[in-house]
Amino acid sequence: MLKVQSNSRLNPTPDDYSQPNFADKAKLTLYAGPGGHGCISFLREAYLADGPANGGDGGHGGNIYIQAVHGETSLHKLARRRFVRAGKGTSGQGGSQGGRKGDDFIITVPVGTIVKEIERNDPVAEDRFLTRSQRWKKDKERRRRAAAAEAAAEEGIELEEDGLEDPDRHQWLLYPGISSSEAKRIVLPRLPHRDRLYAQPPAPLHLDLDRPTPRPILLAVGGVGGLGNPHFVSRERPRPIFATKGEPAISLSIELELKLLADVGLVGLPNAGKSTLLRALSNSRTRVGNWAFTTLQPNIGTVVLDNNKGRPVVTSYRRPPASISDDPFATTEDLETALQQRTRFTVADIPGLIEGAHMDKGLGVAFLRHVERAGVLAFVIDLSAGNAVKALKSLWNEVGLYAKMREEEEAEREREARVNWNPEAGTDMPEDNLGMHEDQMLYADAPKTPESTGGLHIAAKPWYVIATKGDLPNTKENFAELREYLASINRGDEPHPSGVDGAWTHNITAIPVSAINGHGVDRVVHWTVGLLDG
Ligand SMILES: Nc1nc2c(ncn2[C@@H]2O[C@H](COP(=O)(O)OP(=O)(O)OP(=O)(O)O)[C@@H](O)[C@H]2O)c(=O)[nH]1
Numbered sequence: 001m002l003k004v005q006s007n008s009r010l011n012p013t014p015d016d017y018s019q020p021n022f023a024d025k026a027k028l029t030l031y032a033g034p035g036g037h038g039c040i041s042f043l044r045e046a047y048l049a050d051g052p053a054n055g056g057d058g059g060h061g062g063n064i065y066i067q068a069v070h071g072e073t074s075l076h077k078l079a080r081r082r083f084v085r086a087g088k089g090t091s092g093q094g095g096s097q098g099g100r101k102g103d104d105f106i107i108t109v110p111v112g113t114i115v116k117e118i119e120r121n122d123p124v125a126e127d128r129f130l131t132r133s134q135r136w137k138k139d140k141e142r143r144r145r146a147a148a149a150e151a152a153a154e155e156g157i158e159l160e161e162d163g164l165e166d167p168d169r170h171q172w173l174l175y176p177g178i179s180s181s182e183a184k185r186i187v188l189p190r191l192p193h194r195d196r197l198y199a200q201p202p203a204p205l206h207l208d209l210d211r212p213t214p215r216p217i218l219l220a221v222g223g224v225g226g227l228g229n230p231h232f233v234s235r236e237r238p239r240p241i242f243a244t245k246g247e248p249a250i251s252l253s254i255e256l257e258l259k260l261l262a263d264v265g266l267v268g269l270p271n272a273g274k275s276t277l278l279r280a281l282s283n284s285r286t287r288v289g290n291w292a293f294t295t296l297q298p299n300i301g302t303v304v305l306d307n308n309k310g311r312p313v314v315t316s317y318r319r320p321p322a323s324i325s326d327d328p329f330a331t332t333e334d335l336e337t338a339l340q341q342r343t344r345f346t347v348a349d350i351p352g353l354i355e356g357a358h359m360d361k362g363l364g365v366a367f368l369r370h371v372e373r374a375g376v377l378a379f380v381i382d383l384s385a386g387n388a389v390k391a392l393k394s395l396w397n398e399v400g401l402y403a404k405m406r407e408e409e410e411a412e413r414e415r416e417a418r419v420n421w422n423p424e425a426g427t428d429m430p431e432d433n434l435g436m437h438e439d440q441m442l443y444a445d446a447p448k449t450p451e452s453t454g455g456l457h458i459a460a461k462p463w464y465v466i467a468t469k470g471d472l473p474n475t476k477e478n479f480a481e482l483r484e485y486l487a488s489i490n491r492g493d494e495p496h497p498s499g500v501d502g503a504w505t506h507n508i509t510a511i512p513v514s515a516i517n518g519h520g521v522d523r524v525v526h527w528t529v530g531l532l533d534g
């Protein structure tokens with residue numbers, strides 16, 4: 001038996017740990033920056049009584065972007081923040097000075113974040129819609145009045161001039177020095193149509209940021225700045241006393257959900273030694289203690305494949321994801337970023353699973369979704385805590401049941417979507433057309449029920465076993481039995497422990513380690529990289 005070094009980094013006292021802040025959900029309201037107003041101004045100089053118009057344009061409002069980066073591991077900062085505001089564009093000034101553009105805001109999130117839009121408020125789009133209907137009403141009113149005036153002229157009665165409001169009136173700024181009766185008499189030109197600099201992504205937003213984004217992704221576009229009075233100079237109107245206002249900006253509420261995207265997920269019973277293993281593999285300072293449920297929230301550790309002397313411990317290249325290698329339009333740049341040398345991988349340590357975890361017993365189910373997306377599963381089994389084969393079977397049983405439950409949930413959601421799906425919603429087709437192709441229309445776009453794969457999405461992942469606490473006495477026979485069991489799965493004599501058909505049974509191995517002494521940990525690194533990139 002090896003002697004365990006007391007109080008090393010791998011065998012710390014339970015109060016020697018760093019407590020990271022962690023949140024995997026956040027709700028944010030985003031306010032893009034409104035545009036600055038245009039300016040009404042005229043050149044004033046000695047001996048120049050009526051100088052030309054020289055009001056500057058307003059600056060555009062700032063945009064809001066999102067970017068997924070390595071290095072962020074939690075949403076807790078955003079969860080506390082709740083609001084994000086991009087900068088306002090400043091208004092234009094006299095002397096043809098344009099306003100400054102509002103500052104953009106980039107939300108940085110960890111890789112693995114899912115962004116969903118909940119609500120959107122786009123005053124410009126609403127305004128356009130309203131204006132259109134008002135303009136139509138106004139035209140109708142004008143035609144009615146013209147007819148009335150004609151009739152009145154026949155009878156010799158004078159009618160009052162029409163006082164109809166221009167629907168775009170509120171988007172104009174008038175020279176502050178004029179009286180209200182003057183302001184009423186001003187004839188404004190038609191509001192110039194301005195497009196946003198960037199197109200606002202259509203509703204509803206749904207982003208799955210499962211890779212780092214090289215460029216920030218636009219979420220909300222700032223308002224366009226107003227135009228200064230020089231834009232409205234014409235021969236009839238050499239001194240325009242109006243300018244346009246800056247556009248109000250869009251606001252969005254979004255929901256962020258983090259699915260930790262570790263390359264490897266550690267699955268094990270409570271107190272199996274998962275956290276100790278994570279400390280041995282990486283620089284993590286996660287809590288270790290000799291009791292069940294020491295770990296209460298997921299921890300991610302990064303294993304650096306470099307001995308800090310410029311020479312990699314393992315040489316391995318990431319495979320480009322299928323979406324890129326099959327994409328005929330992928331640029332060489334895309335391929336290059338995808339096919340970089342692997343310098344690190346990440347490991348997720350989650351709270352221990354107990355029997356019934358899939359029914360939300362213990363701390364189980366909330367955290368299983370974090371290993372759901374891991375590329376490789378590593379089952380951590382304590383060799384000193386009873387039969388290892390039994391432990392492995394019960395872990396796989398929980399994972400398999402959880403996977404099935406998730407798939408059923410998905411199917412259920414799709415079914416509900418199908419029930420609520422209404423062919424008439426959103427079509428503005430005349431009614432008599434509806435009857436014609438009724439059967440086609442009812443079923444054409446209805447979502448299909450997915451075929452149940454019975455938990456295969458997890459069972460198909462590559463996996464292996466890390467048999468830990470090998471330094472303790474009487475663990476050899478337990479390990480030998482475990483190895484024999486895995487060999488029989490490889491041969492096909494035994495079914496996959498999850499009981500799912502078509503699950504991954506490909507050279508499954510058990511690696512003996514003594515995490516507390518750091519023994520055998522290198523083999524874990526090599527084996528994992530082999531599975532990730534092999
Ligand atoms: N002898 C020995 N003890 C170990 C080894 N690995 C872990 N331990 C001890 O086992 C106990 C539990 O270790 P943890 O790493 O906290 O276990 P865990 O799986 O993270 O536990 P939970 O977070 O509660 O699920 C601690 O007292 C560790 O010191 C090992 O390789 N050898």
Ligand SMILES: [Mg+2]
Nearest residue numbers: 274275294295
């Ligand atoms: Mg732990």
